[in-house]
Each structure stands twice: as C-alpha cells, then as structure tokens.
Amino acid sequence: MSSSREAITFRANVQKALRDPMLREAIKRATDTFVTKRTEGIASLPMEEWREKASTIRMKVLDNLPQYVEQFCASAERAGAKVYQAVDAESARRTVAGILEDRGVKKVVKAKSMVTEEIHLNPCLQERGIDVLETDLGEYIVQLAAEAPSHILAPAIHKTREQIGKLFAEKLGVDYSDDPTVLTRVARNVLRTEFLTADAGITGANFAVADTGSLVIFTNEGNGRMVTTVPRLHVAVLTIEKLLPSVTDLPSFVRLLPRSATGQMLSSYVSVITGPRKPGDFTGADELHIVLLDNGRWEILKGEYREILKCIRCSACLNVCPVYRAIGGHAYDSTYPGPMGIVLTALLEGMERAHPVLDATTLCGACVDACPVKVPLVRLLCRLREASVEEGFAPLLEKRGMSAYGAVVSSPVMFAFGQTLARIFWPFAQKLSGYGPMSRIPRPVARAFRRRML
Amino acid sequence: MNNDRVVSLFMENATKCGAETFRAAGLDEAQRLLDDLLRNAKSIFCPGVGEKERALVIPPEKREEDYREASVCVEEVFGAVAETGSIVCSSEGGRVVQAGLLPPHHVAIVPQERIYETVEDLFALWGQDIPTNVTLETGPSRTADIELTLTIGVHGPERLTIIVAP
Ligand code: SF4
Numbered sequence: 001m002s003s004s005r006e007a008i009t010f011r012a013n014v015q016k017a018l019r020d021p022m023l024r025e026a027i028k029r030a031t032d033t034f035v036t037k038r039t040e041g042i043a044s045l046p047m048e049e050w051r052e053k054a055s056t057i058r059m060k061v062l063d064n065l066p067q068y069v070e071q072f073c074a075s076a077e078r079a080g081a082k083v084y085q086a087v088d089a090e091s092a093r094r095t096v097a098g099i100l101e102d103r104g105v106k107k108v109v110k111a112k113s114m115v116t117e118e119i120h121l122n123p124c125l126q127e128r129g130i131d132v133l134e135t136d137l138g139e140y141i142v143q144l145a146a147e148a149p150s151h152i153l154a155p156a157i158h159k160t161r162e163q164i165g166k167l168f169a170e171k172l173g174v175d176y177s178d179d180p181t182v183l184t185r186v187a188r189n190v191l192r193t194e195f196l197t198a199d200a201g202i203t204g205a206n207f208a209v210a211d212t213g214s215l216v217i218f219t220n221e222g223n224g225r226m227v228t229t230v231p232r233l234h235v236a237v238l239t240i241e242k243l244l245p246s247v248t249d250l251p252s253f254v255r256l257l258p259r260s261a262t263g264q265m266l267s268s269y270v271s272v273i274t275g276p277r278k279p280g281d282f283t284g285a286d287e288l289h290i291v292l293l294d295n296g297r298w299e300i301l302k303g304e305y306r307e308i309l310k311c312i313r314c315s316a317c318l319n320v321c322p323v324y325r326a327i328g329g330h331a332y333d334s335t336y337p338g339p340m341g342i343v344l345t346a347l348l349e350g351m352e353r354a355h356p357v358l359d360a361t362t363l364c365g366a367c368v369d370a371c372p373v374k375v376p377l378v379r380l381l382c383r384l385r386e387a388s389v390e391e392g393f394a395p396l397l398e399k400r401g402m403s404a405y406g407a408v409v410s411s412p413v414m415f416a417f418g419q420t421l422a423r424i425f426w427p428f429a430q431k432l433s434g435y436g437p438m439s440r441i442p443r444p445v446a447r448a449f450r451r452r453m454l
Numbered sequence: 455m456n457n458d459r460v461v462s463l464f465m466e467n468a469t470k471c472g473a474e475t476f477r478a479a480g481l482d483e484a485q486r487l488l489d490d491l492l493r494n495a496k497s498i499f500c501p502g503v504g505e506k507e508r509a510l511v512i513p514p515e516k517r518e519e520d521y522r523e524a525s526v527c528v529e530e531v532f533g534a535v536a537e538t539g540s541i542v543c544s545s546e547g548g549r550v551v552q553a554g555l556l557p558p559h560h561v562a563i564v565p566q567e568r569i570y571e572t573v574e575d576l577f578a579l580w581g582q583d584i585p586t587n588v589t590l591e592t593g594p595s596r597t598a599d600i601e602l603t604l605t606i607g608v609h610g611p612e613r614l615t616i617i618v619a620p
Binding site for chain 2: 030135137138155181220250262266268277
C-alpha cells in the first residue's frame with residue numbers, strides 16, 4: 001500500500017485482477033468455501049438475537065469509549081501491563097521500536113495483526129535492524145513472497161499451492177512439493193526454531209476487555225499462543241475500538257466471531273491474557289506492553305460514520321461481496337479491502353486517495369445481512385459516495401452528464417424530446433456497442449407512460 | 455442440564471472439532487486408557503501438579519522435564535465448556551499453559567465436575583479476578599491458508615486426546 005495522497009488506481013487494478021484467471025479462480029474458491037461454511041455454521045442458531053445483542057454491546061462501547069479506554073488502561077496496569085497511548089501511526093511505531101530497542105531485541109515473532117499492517121510496523125522495525133517474522137502461515141507465505149495480504153483472514157488465498165511450493169523451495173532451500181501438508185510441516189519446523197529463539201512477540205488483539213484489562217486473541221494455528229507465551233517480552237498493538245466493556249460480554253463474541261469468519265463453532269485457540277507473568281505463575285511473558293492506538297478513530301467516532309467502529313474484522317462482508325469475490329483484495333490497494341475496507345480506507349486515508357474505490361460496491365446489501373454486529377455498510381457507503389460528489393471527486397464526464405440529465409428531466413418538453421430521441425437512436429446504439437453495457441439497456445416503449453396518461 | 459448430559463454434549467462437540475474423546479469411570483480406567491495412548495510415545499511431559507496427574511503413572515523412562523522437547527504432554531486441565539467442545543487451560547496454581555501447545559500430542563485429563571455448560575458459566579467463575587492466562591482449546595491446531603486445504607498441526611498439537619474422569 002502506498003501512503004501517498006494520490007488516488008488509488010482502482011479501475012486499472014480491477015482490469016489487472018480480472019485478466020488473471022488463476023487469481024479469480026483462487027478468490028472464488030476461497031470466498032465460496034467461507035460463505036458455505038458460514039451458512040452451515042449458523043443454520044438453526046438464533047443468529048438474529050445474537051447479532052442484536054452483539055450490536056448493542058458494540059454501540060455501548062462507542063457511546064462510552066473515553067470511559068472504557070480509561071478503565072482499560074487502569075485495569076491493565078493493575079494487572080501488571082504497561083499501557084501506552086499513541087495518537088497516530090508514527091507515534092505507535094516509535095513506541096514499539098523504543099520498547100524493543102531498550103531491551104536489545106534482535107528478533108521478533110509476530111501473530112497476524114491488521115493494525116500493524118495499517119501502521120506499516122514491519123518495515124520500520126526492519127530498518128532499525130530488528131528481524132521481524134510473521135508466524136501465521138498465510139502471513140508467512142505473503143512475507144516470504146514480499147507481497148501484501150489479500151484477505152484479512154486468509155492472507156495468501158491469492159496464491160496456488162504450486163506457487164507456494166516454488167516459493168518455499170527457492171527461499172528456504174527445501175525440496176519442491178505442492179502438498180499443503182508437507183508445506184505446512186516445513187513452515188512449522190522453520191518457525192518453531194524462530195519461536196524458541198525470538199526475543200519478543202508482537203500481536204494485535206481481537207478484543208480488549210475494559211473491566212479486567214485482558215487481551216483476547218483468537219487463532220487456529222496456535223501461533224498467537226506461541227508468540228504470547230514463549231518469548232519473554234510481549235508487545236500488543238491495538239486500536240481503541242477493540243474494547244469490550246466486561247469479560248461477561250465475551251461469550252457473545254466467542255460465539256459470533258469464528259462462525260461469521262470461517263463458519264467454525266470456535267477457533268482452535270482463544271486466549272484471554274491478563275497482564276504479564278506474576279509471582280507463582282509459569283505462563284506468560286515477563287513483560288507485557290500494550291500500545292493503544294487512535295490513528296483517526298476519535299475523529300471517526302465524532303462523525304456520521306461512527307458505526308464502522310463496531311466492526312470486529314470477521315471478514316464476512318468481504319466473502320459475500322460480489323465485487324470482492326470478482327476482484328480479490330489487492331485491487332483495493334489498502335490494508336482493509338471489501339465493504340468495510342472501503343469505508344475505513346475513505347475515513348482513514350481521506351477521500352482524495354480513496355474516492356475511486358467507492359465504486360467497488362453494488363449496494364446489494366449482502367454485507368449488511370452477513371455482518372454479525374449490524375454495521376449499516378450500505379448506508380455508510382451511500383453517504384460516502386454523496387460526500388465524494390460534494391467534495392468534487394466525481395469524474396468530469398459524470399459531472400457534466402449528471403447536470404445535463406438534471407436539466408433535461410426538469411423540463412417536460414426536453415424530457416419528451418429526449419424520449420423521442422431515445423426511441424430513434426436505440427437501434428443504432430445497439431448495433432454500435434455490440435456486447436457492451438449499451439446492449440443491456442432495455443428498448444424504449446413506443447408510447448411513453450407520460451403520454452398514455454395525458 | 456444434569457452433569458451427565460453436559461458431559462455428553464461436551465464430548466460430542468469436542469469430537470466434532472477433531473479431538474479424540476474418552477470417558478473413564480474412574481482413575482483405574484483413566485490409567486488403562488493412558489497406558490494405551492502412551493505405548494508408542496517417545497517422551498512425555500507431565501507437570502505432576504494436579505491431583506489426578508499425581509495419581510496417574512507415567513512410565514519413568516519416558517518422562518521428559520522440558521515440555522519443549524516432549525512428544526506428548528499429559529496434563530490435568532482446568533475444565534471444559536460443553537457448548538463449544540473446548541477444554542480450558544488456566545495459568546492458576548502455577549500451571550504451564552503453553553506446555554500443552556508445543557508437543558505434537560496433547561492429552562488432557564478433564565475433571566468431570568468442572569465441565570461447564572456455556573462460556574458464560576465459565577467466565578462467571580472468576581468474575582474480574584481472572585488468571586494471567588485462560589485458554590480455550592478446541593480441537594487440534596489447524597490451518598487452511600494454502601488453497602483452503604485443511605491441514606492439522608501447524609504450530610500447536612496435531613492430536614488432541616481428552617479423557618473425562620471423575
Ligand atoms: S463490517 Fe461486519 S461483516 Fe464486515 S468485517 Fe466488520 S464485523 Fe465483519
């Protein structure tokens with residue numbers, strides 16, 4: 001992702017994605033699988049009731065966020081963690097780098113975290129001579145290939161097993177294999193050594209609990225547990241909206257998150273981590289540092305798009321989105337793809353850069369139906385489109401076209417004339433355009449409705 | 455729900471998630487199950503902290519003190535949740551939660567009376583006084599990151615065996 005203010009070249013990215021049959025096949029297979037699993041996983045469950053409850057809890061968090069942030073900081077410190085508040089990406093990177101450098105850390109193992117992608121933490125640490133290793137298998141593959149994740153949960157779904165086999169053979173010096181089991185074993189062995197020799201672990205958090213100061217981390221592979229219990233130092237980076245009021249709110253999300261994400265009843269591991277290792281404990285890092293990041297969230301919270309902060313990053317809206325399913329994650333050129341990603345990108349990176357991706361939605365509403373916390377994605381997307389026009393980001397042709405259309409439809413004479421023209425020119429337009437979008441415009445009726453009424 | 459039904463629900467859900475489950479009528483039976491399971495084990499880590507761990511016999515020649523080197527971890531875990539089929543590992547009482555994570559095979563002895571029906575019931579036990587680490591473990595470690603092919607045993611155990619014992 002580039003951090004420039006230049007507009008995302010969305011149309012060109014889409015053309016590229018659509019011309020890559022392997023990519024399309026991979027994305028289709030992945031999203032189909034997730035959607036089917038989710039549908040099976042939630043069948044015969046009181047989903048509506050659960051969603052309503054979860055949405056209410058998330059709204060409560062947003063309505064009282066300053067209070068929960070304060071409470072979380074106090075309880076986490078009480079549990080022995082050190083909490084830092086960072087306003088933006090730059091200060092978060094500096095804080096993390098400072099913690100690591102002060103302790104002479106040379107090697108860090110990381111569990112998947114979108115926030116650290118958002119703030120570009122890895123390059124910053126690498127520049128300072130710290131080795132950073134992603135340990136989620138998908139992230140590890142993407143890191144080896146020097147690419148960006150294409151899905152927030154399955155970062156490497158855009159790659160085929162053959163590509164991964166070649167990548168491992170080339171970068172790790174192992175024999176080529178395209179068997180996922182063999183490849184997984186290779187990664188397990190390589191990463192096991194890294195876990196045992198790393199000086200620190202960096203994670204995000206799926207949730208943070210205000211009343212206990214706990215961090216909650218879901219993983220299937222077990223890397224989240226490794227990273228938080230094997231190295232002596234644990235640094236967690238998370239944004240303020242990850243908070244939940246109380247540990248009693250956790251069960252709702254334990255039920256909803258994995259089901260909405262992969263259709264599983266529960267991820268293999270859910271860890272609730274409260275402070276570092278205490279006297280008498282034999283589990284946990286010796287030191288726990290929590291970097292609580294704003295990076296634009298307070299601003300979003302004050303505005304009309306605040307409900308996007310309810311999002312728990314389950315990725316259900318990506319998997320059901322007809323646009324995401326056709327083009328995959330890279331075309332969005334942002335940390336966050338798919339419906340929720342469009343909204344977040346526009347708010348976090350500004351309209352100037354993000355306005356082209358506002359086209360990446362059909363407004364069909366599948367995302368709203370799938371969302372476990374009822375984020376009104378369609379409403380937010382429509383409002384952002386309006387805002388982009390108001391701020392003058394509509395393409396010139398669209399602007400001219402719209403004002404011409406406005407002039408025509410506001411005058412009955414012009415409108416009638418337009419209808420006549422449409423009838424006359426329709427056959428020519430059909431011939432000229434072949435199979436283009438024009439061919440899908442229905443034939444104008446011989447006698448317009450208006451006339452029949454007169 | 456009475457305890458028997460909670461136990462069956464737990465075993466049913468844990469099996470669905472890929473764990474092997476056994477129910478022992480008493481410690482004798484648990485020992486027999488364990489002997490069978492450990493017959494081919496190379497090296498076994500057992501913390502020997504819990505009551506049941508102390509009552510069970512692990513072949514001394516196979517004992518391994520460092521869980522990072524062991525091929526099997528046998529331990530009495532804190533409890534379980536029926537609703538999700540999860541075993542619950544907690545750092546309370548000096549337990550090493552990560553010991554069940556590193557070896558390829560995790561054998562968890564679950565005290566029958568500590569199987570809770572729902573996730574709410576579990577967290578209600580601690581209230582705000584929660585231990586440093588509480589981990590719900592549901593089935594073996596897994597990934598589908600390569601072409602969505604389910605592969606078992608990434609960073610955690612590829613085999614999870616649960617013995618419910620009174
Ligand atoms: S917006 Fe809703 S569906 Fe999309 S990732 Fe967030 S929580 Fe999931």
